[in-house]
Amino acid sequence: SRVEVGGFSDFMSKEIDEQPRSLRDTLAGRVDQEGRISLDELNITQEELKTIQKVVIVGCGTSLHAGMVARYALEHFVRVPVEIDVSSEFRYRDPVLSPTTLVVGVSQSGETLDTMVALSEAKASGAKTLVVSNVVGSSMARMADAVLYTRAGPEISVASTKTFIAQIGALEILALYLADLKRTLYPSEVNELIGRLNAVPEAISVALSQIKEYERVAQRLLGYDRFYFIGRNVGYPVALEGALKLKEITYTPSEGYPAGELKHGPIAMIDEQAVVVAIAPKGALYEKVLANVEEVRARGAKVVLVVNEMPAGHMASDDDVFLVPQVHQLFSPMVDVVPLQVLAHYTSVARGLDPDRPRNLAKTVTVE
Ligand code: AGP
Numbered sequence: 001s002r003v004e005v006g007g008f009s010d011f012m013s014k015e016i017d018e019q020p021r022s023l024r025d026t027l028a029g030r031v032d033q034e035g036r037i038s039l040d041e042l043n044i045t046q047e048e049l050k051t052i053q054k055v056v057i058v059g060c061g062t063s064l065h066a067g068m069v070a071r072y073a074l075e076h077f078v079r080v081p082v083e084i085d086v087s088s089e090f091r092y093r094d095p096v097l098s099p100t101t102l103v104v105g106v107s108q109s110g111e112t113l114d115t116m117v118a119l120s121e122a123k124a125s126g127a128k129t130l131v132v133s134n135v136v137g138s139s140m141a142r143m144a145d146a147v148l149y150t151r152a153g154p155e156i157s158v159a160s161t162k163t164f165i166a167q168i169g170a171l172e173i174l175a176l177y178l179a180d181l182k183r184t185l186y187p188s189e190v191n192e193l194i195g196r197l198n199a200v201p202e203a204i205s206v207a208l209s210q211i212k213e214y215e216r217v218a219q220r221l222l223g224y225d226r227f228y229f230i231g232r233n234v235g236y237p238v239a240l241e242g243a244l245k246l247k248e249i250t251y252t253p254s255e256g257y258p259a260g261e262l263k264h265g266p267i268a269m270i271d272e273q274a275v276v277v278a279i280a281p282k283g284a285l286y287e288k289v290l291a292n293v294e295e296v297r298a299r300g301a302k303v304v305l306v307v308n309e310m311p312a313g314h315m316a317s318d319d320d321v322f323l324v325p326q327v328h329q330l331f332s333p334m335v336d337v338v339p340l341q342v343l344a345h346y347t348s349v350a351r352g353l354d355p356d357r358p359r360n361l362a363k364t365v366t367v368e
Pocket of ligand 1 (some may be wrong): 059061062063106107108109110111112115157159160161248362363364365
């Protein structure tokens with residue numbers, strides 16, 4: 001039996017709705033009058049941060065996907081190599097770390113055992129550690145050298161939504177902070193990007209105003225067997241996240257792939273029972289993603305596009321579209337994920353499932 005929460009039928013829909021505020025609160029107060037960024041609890045000196053040669057991001061599930069998104073901004077803005085790994089893999093692979101490595105653990109709860117052990121082993125090896133967590137005083141927040149809190153408020157639904165967006169926001173702030181310190185961007189560029197970041201909460205609100213349209217699309221997809229989410233660059237982690245949400249709360253076979261990998265195997269799975277959801281924000285790789293869409297359409301897939309405007313000349317009559325506002329390309333995952341969350345939520349409720357309580361899953365995994 002599902003709960004009524006504040007006019008919403010479940011926590012997940014309430015938390016999806018709270019996303020603009022979660023991001024706004026996470027960004028607020030981190031930039032002073034002079035445009036200088038400040039972080040929460042940073043027991044690493046600015047001198048130490050300037051010497052960082054490599055960033056390693058670890059996390060699980062949705063938190064890992066947020067880290068994957070941030071990698072693009074860290075490499076592009078800070079020009080520092082970034083590795084990303086699943087926490088449970090990182091700890092057993094004898095990683096190469098040093099005092100000039102910054103290991104960033106991303107964890108909503110701050111209690112996920114695999115991420116906690118990854119961070120503590122990194123710390124023991126002499127690397128600097130930073131955690132992005134939504135829970136003040138969580139185990140990881142107490143253990144790491146530095147903490148950057150997301151201010152999303154408590155997340156109850158097992159499927160993460162608002163904390164994903166807040167984690168990306170916090171990590172983008174970290175990237176801009178490091179770019180400012182290392183002078184890989186001019187102060188004026190940092191300010192310009194902060195302005196672009198501050199525009200994202202409103203873009204999420206605009207996306208949320210389209211929920212009814214997104215649900216009409218989701219309704220047309222109810223009869224399909226399998227979902228393949230594809231994207232390039234920052235669209236790739238969005239694809240992984242879209243597939244994870246759908247798996248978690250609807251048990252529908254779903255996969256996320258880099259769009260360019262399709263022809264190396266997965267395209268063999270495409271038939272009339274498959275839906276391909278392509279994340280194609282405006283930007284350098286827009287045409288490339290649409291070319292990959294042509295390939296799956298030719299094999300009979302039902303195509304759904306996540307785009308900033310109707311792609312005239314690139315659509316077939318039975319394609320469906322999730323329209324989302326355009327923001328800076330590196331920030332687009334925070335907007336593009338919204339229709340995918342709605343797709344998963346709608347499908348779950350339409351099938352009589354409880355989106356807040358997926359089978360076999362716990363909100364926080366404190367065992368290995
Ligand atoms: C998200 O929808 C999942 N329930 C799950 O992947 C989650 O993100 C993961 O277990 C990590 O949790 P954490 O952020 O609390 O460390």
